Amino acid sequence: MGTSQRVEMGKLFFEEGIPGFSHLQFFQLVQEEESPFFLIQSTEEKDVGFWVVNPFTFFATYEFSLTSETKEGLRIDEESPVAVFSIVTIRGNSQVTVNLKAPIVVNLSNRMCRQIILQEEKYAVRQPLFEQPAEGVK
Numbered sequence: 001m002g003t004s005q006r007v008e009m010g011k012l013f014f015e016e017g018i019p020g021f022s023h024l025q026f027f028q029l030v031q032e033e034e035s036p037f038f039l040i041q042s043t044e045e046k047d048v049g050f051w052v053v054n055p056f057t058f059f060a061t062y063e064f065s066l067t068s069e070t071k072e073g074l075r076i077d078e079e080s081p082v083a084v085f086s087i088v089t090i091r092g093n094s095q096v097t098v099n100l101k102a103p104i105v106v107n108l109s110n111r112m113c114r115q116i117i118l119q120e121e122k123y124a125v126r127q128p129l130f131e132q133p134a135e136g137v138k
Contacts, residue, residue, distance in 0.1 A: 009081050012040060012106060012113045015073070019102075019115060020047060027113075029106075038085060040104070052085035055100060058129060062100060069117065073113055074107040081108040097126040 012027040021042070030039040036057050042048035055062045066076065078080060083106040086098040100123035106113045 010113055011037070011043070013111050014113045014115075015101065016114060018050070018104075024048060037088070040085070040101065046095050050132075051090075052104065053088055053129070055084060055086040055098065055099060055103065058098070059100065059127075063101070064120060064123075066105065068117055070114060074112045075110055076107050079109075083104065083108055086094075088124070091126075094123040096129040098129050100127045101125045 003093050009029040010032055012029050014025050014027065015051070017024055024042050026043045028041045028043055031043060032038070036053050038052050038054075040050045040052055051061050070087040071078075074080075083125065085106070086100055087104070089097050089099070091097060100118075102125070103116050104113055104115045
């Protein structure tokens with residue numbers, strides 16, 4: 001048994017960039033082997049990267065619909081394979097949250113991506129990834 005390997009899963013293209021990084025369009029998707037975590041790493045600025053997860057792995061009831069504008073922008077049709085990722089943030093006290101309010105949608109057939117903002121109020125920007133244990137439980 002060795003250390004975990006990173007597996008490159010292909011290039012990603014954000015035509016409009018990612019909010020806060022609109023000048024960056026080209027990224028590499030990397031998976032931590034045998035882990036639910038992926039890394040979206042800029043190929044233009046090596047210091048810019050985002051840890052992400054597939055939100056459906058952790059939140060069974062997570063769902064949303066894509067607007068026709070998003071589908072057109074990413075050239076998604078009925079046959080297009082699509083992936084969804086949520087950005088992970090590690091906060092103080094080792095709390096890990098995910099942004100369910102603004103998923104990254106990937107058209108796997110052409111590698112075009114966009115981070116969209118959902119209108120649904122039920123999804124949080126800082127949703128805990130793991131349920132916190134009750135006080136006193138170890």
